[in-house]
Amino acid sequence: MKKQSIVIAGGGSTYTPGIVMMLLDNLDKFPIATLKLYDNDPERQGVLAKALELVLKEKAPDIAFSYTTDPREAFENIDFCMAHIRTGQYRMRELDEKIPLKYGVLGQETCGPGGIAYGMRSIGDMIELIDYMEKYSPNAWMLNYSNPAAIVAEACRVLRPKAKVINMCDMPVGTLRRMSQIIHKEPKELTVNYFGLNHFGWWTSVRDTEGHEYLSEIREYVAEHGYLTQIEVDTQHMDQSWQETHKKAKDLLAVAPEFLPNTYLKYYLYPDYVVEHANPEYTRANEVMAGREKQVFDAARKIVATGSFREGDFHIDNHALFIVDLARAIAFNTGERMLLIVENNGAIANFRADAMVEVPCIVGSSGPEPLCQGTIPTFHRGMMEQQVAVEKLIVEAWVEGSYQKMWQALTLSKTVPSAKVAKELLDELIEVNREFWPELH
Numbered sequence: 550m551k552k553q554s555i556v557i558a559g560g561g562s563t564y565t566p567g568i569v570m571m572l573l574d575n576l577d578k579f580p581i582a583t584l585k586l587y588d589n590d591p592e593r594q595g596v597l598a599k600a601l602e603l604v605l606k607e608k609a610p611d612i613a614f615s616y617t618t619d620p621r622e623a624f625e626n627i628d629f630c631m632a633h634i635r636t637g638q639y640r641m642r643e644l645d646e647k648i649p650l651k652y653g654v655l656g657q658e659t660c661g662p663g664g665i666a667y668g669m670r671s672i673g674d675m676i677e678l679i680d681y682m683e684k685y686s687p688n689a690w691m692l693n694y695s696n697p698a699a700i701v702a703e704a705c706r707v708l709r710p711k712a713k714v715i716n717m718c719d720m721p722v723g724t725l726r727r728m729s730q731i732i733h734k735e736p737k738e739l740t741v742n743y744f745g746l747n748h749f750g751w752w753t754s755v756r757d758t759e760g761h762e763y764l765s766e767i768r769e770y771v772a773e774h775g776y777l778t779q780i781e782v783d784t785q786h787m788d789q790s791w792q793e794t795h796k797k798a799k800d801l802l803a804v805a806p807e808f809l810p811n812t813y814l815k816y817y818l819y820p821d822y823v824v825e826h827a828n829p830e831y832t833r834a835n836e837v838m839a840g841r842e843k844q845v846f847d848a849a850r851k852i853v854a855t856g857s858f859r860e861g862d863f864h865i866d867n868h869a870l871f872i873v874d875l876a877r878a879i880a881f882n883t884g885e886r887m888l889l890i891v892e893n894n895g896a897i898a899n900f901r902a903d904a905m906v907e908v909p910c911i912v913g914s915s916g917p918e919p920l921c922q923g924t925i926p927t928f929h930r931g932m933m934e935q936q937v938a939v940e941k942l943i944v945e946a947w948v949e950g951s952y953q954k955m956w957q958a959l960t961l962s963k964t965v966p967s968a969k970v971a972k973e974l975l976d977e978l979i980e981v982n983r984e985f986w987p988e989l990h
């Protein structure tokens with residue numbers, strides 16, 4: 550097996566240690582020659598990198614490990630870029646979440662006006678990363694988690710259509726893990742059908758290795774409990790706000806009971822409920838800064854201060870497993886079936902061909918091959934038509950510097966009540982995002 554060379558872009562991400570630990574756990578299936586971290590914030594990355602340097606010295610001294618803010622050093626001689634950057638960091642996420650609430654609109658990382666603002670920030674930085682990769686390692690693949698993945702994926706389709714970039718989301722594998730708990734199976738024993746946009750989709754089938762269909766059984770459970778399970782399935786997402794989101798899935802199912810909903814649909818189907826239950830002074834960004842960010846960075850500082858590492862200092866989960874499985878599928882042509890964000894081109898038969906959709910794909914060394922999901926019902930299609938138009942308008946607005954299209958995108962979002970509110974929101978979002986957005990005219 551050829552040893553792989555990897556750069557993690559967004560080296561200072563709270564998810565970097567988990568991915569590195571997962572890579573170390575999989576060296577027999579995915580051997581590594583070089584591992585680099587790349588970030589544009591040297592202090593933030595440095596804290597995690599110094600700790601990971603110690604971990605690697607102890608657990609895998611043969612891997613050449615380095616960290617840098619220099620694009621050439623980072624992107625030269627790599628097979629994969631695993632990207633998870635956050636343009637504007639948590640400071641801007643907090644504004645994305647709090648500004649809409651001032652107008653009675655929900656504030657969320659990837660949905661509604663917050664997601665739209667974040668999308669406008671992410672596009673330029675993501676295109677820059679792709680260009681570095683194509684310049685310094687033209688044969689490499691980028692596996693991208695950076696959000697908002699739906700808007701980033703559409704920007705890649707429009708601006709870099711030939712680039713070897715795969716946009717991905719861990720939500721479906723996270724929820725599948727919960728489903729597997731409900732029916733007492735292992736996630737890897739289950740095969741699903743699914744259609745939608747990123748953070749906006751439905752499972753139409755969940756089968757085991759013998760072909761037994763569990764959709765009805767899971768639906769019965771979700772109708773009562775949502776995806777809330779008794780077992781701790783994901784230590785990073787046991788916060789109260791996530792528990793409520795998993796529980797709320799029962800109300801999503803009530804609206805369209807034939808398929809199992811992605812939990813993010815709560816922002817589109819129950820925006821009033823989300824606003825009523827929000828605390829405008831303390832949003833998810835605050836919860837993450839006080840929770841995951843603090844835990845990960847405290848653990849890193851402790852490792853560096855004591856010079857020693859204990860198993861469990863950094864934890865690994867299905868988020869890390871999913872990206873490592875994807876890299877293995879490409880490097881070693883495993884043909885694994887995975888949900889990825891790809892251009893529709895008929896995979897959802899009665900939906901526009903040029904939409905970036907999330908569907909099951911078979912992944913091998915030439916990338917993902919989408920599996921046809923057939924036709925979808927009017928309700929789901931109507932919702933998706935509206936949301937995909939929002940995502941397309943944002944990318945058009947970014948490319949053209951169009952104020953009008955941004956206003957249209959916000960107006961069209963199911964989370965925003967009127968063109969008037971959309972305009973007020975847009976004007977404030979422009980003010981706080983001047984450093985990151987293209988100028989709109």
Ligand SMILES: NC(=O)c1ccc[n+]([C@@H]2O[C@H](COP(=O)([O-])OP(=O)(O)OC[C@H]3O[C@@H](n4cnc5c(N)ncnc54)[C@H](O)[C@@H]3O)[C@@H](O)[C@H]2O)c1
Pocket residue numbers: 558559560561562563564565587588589590593594633634635636637638639674693694695696697698717718719720868
């Ligand atoms: N697709 C998914 O399902 C999924 C799942 C989890 C996280 N994410 C995304 O992963 C990203 C990281 O999340 P986090 O909570 O760990 O954020 P974080 O702020 O801890 O980490 C992001 C890092 O990216 C760096 N960065 C910002 N702009 C950069 C640039 N242009 N070049 C290089 N580095 C840059 C920041 O300095 C920071 O260190 C976010 O975009 C988040 O939404 C996606």
Ligand SMILES: O=P(O)(O)OC[C@H]1O[C@H](O[C@H]2[C@H](O)[C@@H](O)[C@@H](O)O[C@@H]2CO)[C@H](O)[C@@H](O)[C@@H]1O
Pocket residue numbers: 658659696718719720722723724783785786833837866867868
């Ligand atoms: O609010 P955050 O920063 O804690 O998380 C936001 C991300 O949430 C999703 O990913 C979750 C997933 O839903 C859960 O099941 C588990 O696997 O952890 C994931 C995060 O690691 C979502 O898919 C991401 O796009 C969000 O960024």
Ligand SMILES: [Mn+2]
Pocket residue numbers: 698717718719720748
């Ligand atoms: Mn996601």
